[in-house]
Amino acid sequence: TQLLEQSPQFLSIQEGENLTVYCNSSSVFSSLQWYRQEPGEGPVLLVTVVTGGEVKKLKRLTFQFGDARKDSSLHITAAQPGDTGLYLCAGPRYGGSQGNLIFGKGTKLSVKP
Amino acid sequence: NAGVTQTPKFQVLKTGQSMTLQCAQDMNHNSMYWYRQDPGMGLRLIYYSASEGTTDKGEVPNGYNVSRLNKREFSLRLESAAPSQTSVYFCASSEVVIQGWNYGYTFGSGTRLTVV
Numbered sequence: 001t002q003l004l005e006q007s008p009q010f011l012s013i014q015e016g017e018n019l020t021v022y023c024n025s026s027s028v029f030s031s032l033q034w035y036r037q038e039p040g041e042g043p044v045l046l047v048t049v050v051t052g053g054e055v056k057k058l059k060r061l062t063f064q065f066g067d068a069r070k071d072s073s074l075h076i077t078a079a080q081p082g083d084t085g086l087y088l089c090a091g092p093r094y095g096g097s098q099g100n101l102i103f104g105k106g107t108k109l110s111v112k113p
Numbered sequence: 114n115a116g117v118t119q120t121p122k123f124q125v126l127k128t129g130q131s132m133t134l135q136c137a138q139d140m141n142h143n144s145m146y147w148y149r150q151d152p153g154m155g156l157r158l159i160y161y162s163a164s165e166g167t168t169d170k171g172e173v174p175n176g177y178n179v180s181r182l183n184k185r186e187f188s189l190r191l192e193s194a195a196p197s198q199t200s201v202y203f204c205a206s207s208e209v210v211i212q213g214w215n216y217g218y219t220f221g222s223g224t225r226l227t228v229v
Contacts, residue, residue, distance in 0.1 A: 033217055040222070040223075041222050041223070042117075042203050042205070042222050042223055043156075043203075043218070044220070045217035045218065048216075048217060088155075090218075100161055101158075101218065103148075103155050103156040105154070105155035106155065
């Protein structure tokens with residue numbers, strides 16, 4: 001069974017701190033995506049990583065795909081209250097048709113001013 | 114703004130009632146999806162439609178039916194609502210190039226359904 005496990009489940013930090021959240025699996029994924037979901041809204045795509053070892057930066061967010069393509073991490077530098085939300089990782093379902101995604105359960109981040 | 118529109122945003126049903134959740138996208142995407150999101154369970158796929166005229170079951174299809182009315186619209190129907198169907202329902206669409214690769218989902222803002 002394909003599973004994406006995210007850790008930590010909850011994270012509460014002060015504005016200006018750095019943090020890293022993780023997405024791990026025992027399965028190999030051809031690609032992984034990260035989404036951010038704000039309260040009362042649907043998830044919004046942040047990035048797609050496709051190559052083992054790949055690092056992508058989006059302003060203060062740095063995404064890394066593990067060399068073996070079984071894990072990914074999201075690092076936020078100098079977190080701001082606007083970063084508050086639920087961070088989800090997602091990957092293609094094996095044998096799934098047409099790009100169906102499975103999702104991790106997410107990391108709920110709270111950044112306090 | 115372009116994107117995925119879901120209606121209604123909130124709904125309360127009594128056990129046994131039926132309803133249809135509506136979803137429309139204006140990005141000319143081929144694939145559309147219905148997920149439910151529950152605390153501690155994450156997002157789970159209910160049904161999907163790879164292209165106009167096709168629909169397939171996801172992880173948790175029991176108690177639901179879907180209709181891909183045209184390329185833009187994909188509706189989800191609860192024939193006889195049960196308290197276990199209390200959840201937040203999200204519709205999403207994507208452009209898929211080859212199996213296992215898509216450009217990412219665009220989600221609607223969700224329907225919060227309570228069944229009492």
